[in-house]
Structure formats: C-alpha cells, structure tokens
Amino acid sequence: MAKTAEVKKYLAYWFQLGKSVVINNGTATLLPRKVLAGDEYSAEFEECWQKIVEAPNICHLEGTHETIAQLLQPEWGIQSCARCSMPVPMRHVGMPSTACPCFDLETWPNMEIPAPRGPVNSQEKLFSIRNRLMKN
Numbered sequence: 474m475a476k477t478a479e480v481k482k483y484l485a486y487w488f489q490l491g492k493s494v495v496i497n498n499g500t501a502t503l504l505p506r507k508v509l510a511g512d513e514y515s516a517e518f519e520e521c522w523q524k525i526v527e528a529p530n531i532c533h534l535e536g537t538h539e540t541i542a543q544l545l546q547p548e549w550g551i552q553s554c555a556r557c558s559m560p561v562p563m564r565h566v567g568m569p570s571t572a573c574p575c576f577d578l579e580t581w582p583n584m585e586i587p588a589p590r591g592p593v594n595s596q597e598k599l600f601s602i603r604n605r606l607m608k609n
C-alpha cells in the first residue's frame with residue numbers, strides 16, 4: 474500500500490472515534506461526520522482529505538504534535554496498535570503513545586460500538602478467496 478493511502482486510512486480510524494484534525498494551530502478543525510459510504514470513503518471524508526493533503530504541513534491530529542506532513546516522511550510507518558490493532562503511525566525510533574485513536578479511552582477495545590474500519594474492497598476479497606480455492 475502506498476504511504477499516503479496508509480496515512481489516509483489511519484485518519485479514517487481517527488475520525489471514526491470522533492477525533493479531529495487541527496488546521497493552522499486551531500484556526501479550523503476538520504471532523505467529517507460520516508467517514509465511510511458503503512465500501513468506500515464518504516465524499517465528506519474525501520473532501521477533508523483533500524484539504525489535508527493540500528497543506529499537510531499546517532495540519533496535525535488533535536492532541537498530538539506531529540503534522541500530517543511529518544507522518545508522510547519516510548521515517549514514519551503505519552503499524553498496528555499493540556493494544557487494539559488499529560493503525561497507528563510509528564517513528565522508527567520509539568513510539569508516540571498518543572498517536573493511536575484509542576489513547577485516553579479507558580474502555581477500549583469496546584465491543585458495544587461498531588469497530589472503526591477501512592473501506593472493504595469486495596473485488597479484492599473475492600480474488601483472494603478465489604486464489605485460496607485454486608491452491609487447494
């Protein structure tokens with residue numbers, strides 16, 4: 474997966490837990506109400522993402538210090554949170570503890586609410602099932 478697509482997916486999880494992206498140290502915040510539409514990202518989320526990629530150096534995630542531009546640098550990678558396996562950006566040296574959307578949620582993982590997720594690509598899923606069957 475391309476690096477920008479990983480950061481985009483991370484943001485989708487971030488927004489689904491009601492956390493925003495802050496622009497220009499607080500002159501505006503972005504938080505789409507709807508992140509997914511069926512199997513794809515919603516138009517509202519795509520619009521936010523456009524604003525973010527146009528000025529990634531002045532956008533940062535609420536409660537964190539890194540800008541989106543920094544997360545797009547090669548020294549950052551998207552891994553799974555050790556606690557709940559949501560995607561989380563990690564610097565190759567050490568880990569920012571506040572970066573996972575689950576940080577500061579005391580009751581997490583929470584099985585009572587729908588889990589945040591990325592868009593499902595049914596086509597890709599079908600291909601992988603077909604490939605598995607063909608191997609047998």
Ligand SMILES: [Zn+2]
Nearest residue numbers: 554557573575
């Ligand atoms: Zn987590």
